[in-house]
Amino acid sequence: MRVTYFALSAAMMLSVVAIPAYADHDAPIVKTANGEIVGEAVTDTVAAYKGIRYALPPVGALRWRAAQPAAPFSGPFKADAFGPACIQKTKLTKEEQAASGATPTETSEDCLTLNIWAPIKPEKPAPVMVWIHGGGFVAGASSLPFYDGTSFARHGVVLVSINYRLGLLGFFAHPALSKTAAKDEVQGNYGLTDQLEALRWVQKNIASFGGDPANVTVFGESAGGMSVLSLMAAPSSKGLYAKAIIESGLGWHKVRSATEAEADGVTVATALGLTGANATPEALRAATPDALIAATPKEGNGPFVDGQLLKQNLIAAFSKGEVQQVPIIIGTNSNEGSLLRPTAAPKLLADLPPAAVVGARAYYGAAATDDYALARRLFRDGAFTAPARWIARHVSASQPAYLYHFDYVAHYFRAKSDGVNHGFEVPFAFDSWKHIAGASFILKDEDRAETAMVHSCWVSFAKTSQPTCTGAVEWPKYSAEKDALLDFTLPMAVVKTGFEKPMLDRLEAKQKAMDPLVN
Secondary structure, X not given: OOHHHHHHHHHHHHOOOOOOEEOOOOOEEEEEOOEEEEOEXXXXXXXXXEEEEOEOOOOHHHOOOXXXXXXXXXXXXXXXXXXXXXXXXXXXXHHHHHHHOOOOOOEEOOOOEEEEEEEOOOOOOEEEEEEEOOOOOOOOOOOOHHHOOHHHHHOXXXXXXXXXXXXXXXXXXXXXXXXXOOXXXXXXXXXXXXXXXXXXXXXXXXXXXXXEEEEEXXXXXXXXXXHHHHHHHOHXXXXXXXXXXXXXXXXXXXXXXXXXXXXXXXXXXXXXXXXXXXXXXXXXXXXXXXXXXXXXXXXXXXXXXXXOOOOOOHHHHHHOOOOOOOXXXXXXXXXXXXXXXXXXXXXXXHOOOHHHHHHHHHHHHHHOOOHHHHHXXXXXXXXXXXXXXXXXXXXXXXXXXXXXXXXXXXXXXXXXXOOOEOOOOHHHHHOOHXXXXXXXXXXXXXXXXXXXXXXXXXXXXXXXXXXXXXXXXXXXXXXXOOOEEEEEOOOOEEEEEOOOHHHHHHHXXXXXXXXXXXX
């Protein structure tokens, strides 16, 4: 762990305001620890630097090894194009497309790059936000258009977006790999080691882009939000960021043990045509990316308790307060149930006592007109809303926590909408509608006003650790006593106390009965 080194580096970088050099208007040049990077001026006030390698290519002998720092550039690096997305399934069903948001055009196992949007010639070190994309740990990319960071940079924030290994290349354990690993080497959570290495790269280099390494906000949505929670629970992330935002990041989800992850790895090895537990590291590393995609379990995968990077599951870490002590924003959307497949609804309801189903139907009323609608609402609150409130409560014991519910649907979609689908808050937070093909043409003035307001909340939090939202009411800190959140809805936003409290209390009691650590 190199926290002391990074803290010292940050202090040294803060002693001088580092301003990027500009050979001409179109080619901003930045000197980093790895060499010169040549970006591009995307507006008069914003420069972009794309496809920057932050770690060695995780290929060959480095497949299923912790991320290693990138080597120096052989010459000036022209950062004018995104790097390829990490290996993932690109032929998706409609359901998979809806869950992942979009499909990248190019993928590669050599994918550990990041992108930066920065204010041109800032007067002082700017706050930094590091974005971790979603996609169920099996899909997604930092290059997708709704993650464009121009608006953040235009409002004085250095925005960094990263790629990290996905699927079986990012999260995989097998007895043969464990036996041959070095004593203290992180095993299995390779995608998380990528995220940590990207954060270390930011600490070393972001001052050269005008950013403040002492004021970094890490944020993400869905699997990105789950990643942020995992980073908060990882002791080795200390000192790499100062605050966090979790968008639709669950919290009570299943986190496998190392033993379970290795058992899953044996199953994968068998599916690859290898000898299960007796497969060799060489044979595993010889598997093609396509074969690994085909062998990925349908339920996906993700971070697990490896005993090194993650020493305990998220419920235990937050219950005991053994997480990074940083201010947070956390929240969920009104139609997170958009993730629930119609075929999964009967099982969800069948797993509940009949009296509980009757009670839930009565509680939700018009919002649960049929079994599928009821299941979606229960899924939303059980998997997303209740855990977000629970995490906010635990964090609020030592740090400011701000809880939200996102229920603003753009005007064009309202007639057909059951609320804000999973992930649909992202273009509001990024103010990135103009980068999504055709989207800006369907927005009305009220949509633009809501976008500007939501975006200002995220920008303000990055700058001051307090989300002051332009044109909206004051967003109160969360406390168990007041149980207040900010509801992004019409008009603009409103403060609500005791949001869905009867149902969330019941769901928390149910979760506690299954896991006593849910205190």
